[in-house]
Amino acid sequence: MDGGVNKKPGVTSSQVAGHAGVSQSAVSRTFTPGASISSKTRQKVLASAKELGYRPNAIARSLITNRSRIIAVVMAYLENLFYPDVLEELGRALAAENYHLLLFTGFMDRDSDPVFDQLMQYRVDGIILASTSLSSELSEECATAGIPVVLFNRTTERDAVSSVTTRNREGGKRIADFLVAGGHKSFGYIAGLENSSTNRDRQQGFIEGLAAHGITDVVIETGNYSRIDAETAARKMLSRPDRPEALFVANDHMAVAVMDVARYEFGLNIPQDLSLVGYDDVGPARWTSYGITSMSQPLKRMVEATVDILMDQIASGDIEAEHRILNGDLVVRTSARLPSSGIVERDGQQIYRPRES
Amino acid sequence: MDGGVNKKPGVTSSQVAGHAGVSQSAVSRTFTPGASISSKTRQKVLASAKELGYRPNAIARSLITNRSRIIAVVMAYLENLFYPDVLEELGRALAAENYHLLLFTGFMDRDSDPVFDQLMQYRVDGIILASTSLSSELSEECATAGIPVVLFNRTTERDAVSSVTTRNREGGKRIADFLVAGGHKSFGYIAGLENSSTNRDRQQGFIEGLAAHGITDVVIETGNYSRIDAETAARKMLSRPDRPEALFVANDHMAVAVMDVARYEFGLNIPQDLSLVGYDDVGPARWTSYGITSMSQPLKRMVEATVDILMDQIASGDIEAEHRILNGDLVVRTSARLPSSGIVERDGQQIYRPRES
DNA sequence: GTTCATATTGCATACGTATGCAAATTTGTA
């Protein structure tokens, strides 16, 4: 243990009790919502608390109540610009429920076991996992301990863990439809991480959507959801003699990089020479220099759903897996050639929504 | 309080003690670094702990030791892409010291008093403030409580709170020198927040730097460190009949927006018609579509310094204010016309470093 | 084997708070 013993313990509820001339349990009841305390006693306690600078000790309270009011959020990295937005929204939504966000980020190896040990030691009330997974034994442990877990923007093959996602497969298919309707004849896909559910579903949807139009020849490279790897993948794909004229990139974080490579290294005009569609609809996709047509993820609603599941499960003690699947929209901007129909205006945005849907 | 009582308390050290045939205090000593425990007893305890699935209760330990090993990080928003990078790096650096990051974010009004009450209730071991300030009475409370506070990328007029910043004033001056040396004759500055130390210093440096070259006529608009407001400020500034030909924008987050407005709404070529320099050197400044010449903030070193101060003060109990001021470099890219000399190659980047420095 | 210094162990206690429960007080109604 470190040396420093200079952190002062703080004013205790016993000190407030003595000052107010009541018992320690009256002080506690004053600060416990719903507990029985008379107005007169409450005022005395609050006055003393204020005078003494009392702040209840959440650590002690957590020990007694078996409720830390801490939610662990695990995000291996924040580089993908989707996740900072999610994090900010989570901070807001959790604070509104009087929960606090213990963040685990900045670990590169994606192995979350050491992280998991730490958060379990803190007896967190719930866990939100983004961009990382949970082994089945750790999942079991959470179930046994009665701690709700929600996967954010991710699923597992087992349905045992709650999740909030969007219809990535339908999204991929919608993009395929859009590009085909735009008259494109050759197609490429720059993949995310091969072991990620979001990538698998987006890829599958895209491939199936193209196949439904009789197209089976799709060029695929992997970008690992990383800017550097996406640049490499783009260079490889755009160097082919049979270069595809329409690209679906698995997320906007990579799409931005791919567009830079296409324009500045290959001198391609977007969308005249190459159409490009991303996924997530994060900040830079919307910036004028990029204007990426992108499948949106309704971030606020996803966060709402996540916090909703957590709060319900914490309150009820029933932590059976629950899955919320939300719809996004294909937001049309300037990065891809347009179909002749199916584009509607919605909330000040152009949306691709063909007639059959 | 919520209903749910279904969160299981977890295996206790007393249960491990019973299983291993030793006392509870032997179990505790096994898990306390540096405590006296024989090899034989340690093995017995570890075996039992593993078999029972014991995880020490960090909450209970925090109460006893008066050490939560939690550091509160307060960042009002993550929209400015500098801060997600900082956050990720902080997560990494704190985890390396076996501290944990309690994040407060997503509050728009910048009033951190409710946030402060919450974090103090959790008896955090230290506080890092980015993009927000601390009133003098709260600062006093931390000093009295022996809790170290570090302002990240910010200072206050009082020197009472530790801080880690870069030389914003010298940065602004360097930018002025650079733009003057590039042959520019008229200048503008798009400010951040008027009450922020970083903005004040950058602006002051820029103004003084220009004045040293006999230039006193600088057009100023305020962007409030917000993309929307920066766009508005850019439109206003670029609509002037006496439009400046060189712009310093207080941070890259805004510079990206300003560049989009200049190019796509005013049809200006960068840097032929308008030179543009930003600050922070965050991700998008480096992207090829932008290529913003920008004063870099050495983010990793800043985080290191921050964590260094915190760890020292926690360990020693001496929380007298300490100030670390780091140097950045003016990283030259494609957004501004170049001077004829002073540009050197450093670590694969072009740096503006005139002879006198 | 004895002595001395050091390491180890378990007991008892404390940390600051919430809560069960019995006693005391207050409130509402006839």
Place this chain on the structure above:
DNA sequence: TACAAATTTGCATACGTATGCAATATGAAC
């Protein structure tokens, strides 16, 4: 005013862990 019901209060205790301290065990030197 009396009585029943509801509210309030303080006492005693527990939560899970670390630690001071006295008792015991161990290791090294003679």
